[in-house]
Amino acid sequence: MSSDKQTGWGLIGASTIARQYMVEAIRAQAGQDVVAVMSSSSERARSFAAELQIRSAYDSLDALLADPAVHAVYISTTNELHAAQAIAAARAGKHVLCEKPLALSLGDALAMARACREAGVVLATNHHLRNAATHRKIRELIAAGAIGRPLFARVFHAVYLPPHLQGWRLDKPQAGGGVILDITVHDVDTLRFLLGAEPVEAVGMSQSAFMAKQGLEDGAMSVLRFDNGVLAQLHDAFTSKYAGHGIEIHGDAGSIVGRNVMSQQPIGEVLLRNESGETAVPVQHEGLYVRGVAAFCAALKGQGEPAATGLDGIRSLAAALAVAEACRLGALVRIPELEL
Ligand code: NDP
Numbered sequence: 154m155s156s157d158k159q160t161g162w163g164l165i166g167a168s169t170i171a172r173q174y175m176v177e178a179i180r181a182q183a184g185q186d187v188v189a190v191m192s193s194s195s196e197r198a199r200s201f202a203a204e205l206q207i208r209s210a211y212d213s214l215d216a217l218l219a220d221p222a223v224h225a226v227y228i229s230t231t232n233e234l235h236a237a238q239a240i241a242a243a244r245a246g247k248h249v250l251c252e253k254p255l256a257l258s259l260g261d262a263l264a265m266a267r268a269c270r271e272a273g274v275v276l277a278t279n280h281h282l283r284n285a286a287t288h289r290k291i292r293e294l295i296a297a298g299a300i301g302r303p304l305f306a307r308v309f310h311a312v313y314l315p316p317h318l319q320g321w322r323l324d325k326p327q328a329g330g331g332v333i334l335d336i337t338v339h340d341v342d343t344l345r346f347l348l349g350a351e352p353v354e355a356v357g358m359s360q361s362a363f364m365a366k367q368g369l370e371d372g373a374m375s376v377l378r379f380d381n382g383v384l385a386q387l388h389d390a391f392t393s394k395y396a397g398h399g400i401e402i403h404g405d406a407g408s409i410v411g412r413n414v415m416s417q418q419p420i421g422e423v424l425l426r427n428e429s430g431e432t433a434v435p436v437q438h439e440g441l442y443v444r445g446v447a448a449f450c451a452a453l454k455g456q457g458e459p460a461a462t463g464l465d466g467i468r469s470l471a472a473a474l475a476v477a478e479a480c481r482l483g484a485l486v487r488i489p490e491l492e493l
Pocket residue numbers: 165166167168169170171191192193194197198229230231232252253254279280281318320321335417
């Protein structure tokens with residue numbers, strides 16, 4: 154690993170999320186730069202590199218991984234590609250920040266984590282919501298006993314997939330499309346983070362209303378039971394323009410309401426309700442992706458863990474896959490306990 158001043162990142166995937174958030178989040182860190190991008194299309198790699206002033210553009214994974222200026226990779230290709238790309242990056246000695254869902258199967262996700270461990274590189278999952286000041290505050294309130302014993306959670310994450318993203322998520326089951334692997338997986342990670350508990354059982358029903366094709370779902374409602382007894386209700390969709398988003402955690406001594414908090418933006422508010430009434434809890438907003446990359450960079454220096462580790466990504470995937478199976482079967486599905 155080189156000094157802070159020379160830490161180079163390679164982007165695996167010329168994606169929307171890289172363009173909209175991640176290049177900026179990486180460059181916001183002292184001593185980090187994006188030095189290479191790889192796309193399956195050389196033209197897309199070149200135009201992405203030119204637009205974002207990235208010095209090297211590649212159309213093959215091997216070429217990007219052979220670049221000695223690349224020390225860490227950010228993987229944001231479609232979901233079926235993450236596992237093989239992460240394993241190749243680990244074997245080339247590159248640290249890996251990978252998008253969610255980590256993979257399409259638990260076997261692949263575990264193989265990614267093992268490859269990173271064997272190579273001695275850091276693996277992190279880009280679950281952004283745990284970096285939100287709102288969610289960190291909610292977690293702190295729950296841990297401090299502000300609502301007593303948590304009993305229920307409700308996640309409102311039914312949104313409208315913007316036209317520029319109405320592609321593979323809606324018609325490519327082989328790419329890991331559908332709302333469950335896209336949004337439910339984030340809800341699971343957020344609930345695990347807030348509650349400090351693991352989901353153990355799932356039930357659910359899904360909907361294919363008008364956007365999704367090829368047997369994919371564009372809406373889902375699921376219920377998870379956590380190992381601390383909490384029941385969580387999750388409402389996720391690509392099709393709801395006006396639903397609004399947020400989260401509620403209800404305990405035996407109070408409730409926390411997070412409004413507008415299931416967002417990529419540093420926005421939203423936290424309210425605490427208890428016998429004293431309703432109080433707005435102050436939060437200091439900061440960029441979610443910037444904070445996530447900062448934690449990853451600190452982990453590269455041996456300072457703490459990434460905000461969401463590889464194991465966090467494996468566990469959120471396990472629960473999302475269980476929700477998908479529960480929807481398919483119309484039955485309760487147990488979520489496996491996974492360790493590395
Ligand atoms: P995009 O559809 O923008 O990009 C995915 C891939 O599609 C790219 O890697 C690219 O392949 C290909 N692609 C991009 N533009 C074109 C085009 N014009 N024509 C043909 N192919 C194209 O996906 P997202 O950025 O929305 O998502 C990428 C990943 O990030 C997914 O895993 C998703 O789940 C995750 N994500 C995570 C978020 C988070 O907050 N953590 C938010 C949004 C997405 P190539 O690289 O070969 O050019």
